[in-house]
Amino acid sequence: MLSEDYPDTAAVADELRHQIMDFDKNLPLIKCFTSDAIFDEEWNQIQKLIGPIDRDEIKVSQIIEENMNQHQEEIEEITMKAEKKFSLQKKLREMKKEMSDFQLQQNDYKGITFLIKGFDDINAKLDDQIVATQAMLGSSYMWGKLKTETKSWDIKLNNMSELMDQILKT
Numbered sequence: 001m002l003s004e005d006y007p008d009t010a011a012v013a014d015e016l017r018h019q020i021m022d023f024d025k026n027l028p029l030i031k032c033f034t035s036d037a038i039f040d041e042e043w044n045q046i047q048k049l050i051g052p053i054d055r056d057e058i059k060v061s062q063i064i065e066e067n068m069n070q071h072q073e074e075i076e077e078i079t080m081k082a083e084k085k086f087s088l089q090k091k092l093r094e095m096k097k098e099m100s101d102f103q104l105q106q107n108d109y110k111g112i113t114f115l116i117k118g119f120d121d122i123n124a125k126l127d128d129q130i131v132a133t134q135a136m137l138g139s140s141y142m143w144g145k146l147k148t149e150t151k152s153w154d155i156k157l158n159n160m161s162e163l164m165d166q167i168l169k170t
Helices: 007-025 027-033 040-050 060-065 068-100 119-137 144-169
Strands: 105-109 113-117
Touching: 007 027, 027 060, 027 068, 040 068, 060 068, 068 119, 068 144, 113 119, 119 144
Parallel strands: none
Antiparallel strands: 105 113
């Protein structure tokens, strides 16, 4: 056994094990503090729990010394909400990018009129986007600037859909 054969080495190993265990207890908070989804608004909420600390300067020793683990549950809740909202923001950006790739192209038809190329594909994509946007707006994590931006996107999609319907009727 290590402690019998090498007591000094065993003491160092035991101390290292305790330090790793102490560090390990703080990993959930470290993950929360370093989440890409935490912006000023969420960090202000966290600071109400742990006190005024610069997010970029926080150290594991502070987490331990100031017993921030007592607020772990609340901090994880704030982070989870922020990550859900962040996910919705990313989804909205992807949807906008996807729609920016679509272009209405018209082809000459017998010199009399024009036909829209890919009309069915564009209309189907519009319908999918409207449904997805409505689902996003129903999320409890949709609020503030993101909700305003998503509502604006929903209006644009519906206007495009109405325009496509009018084109189809003519």
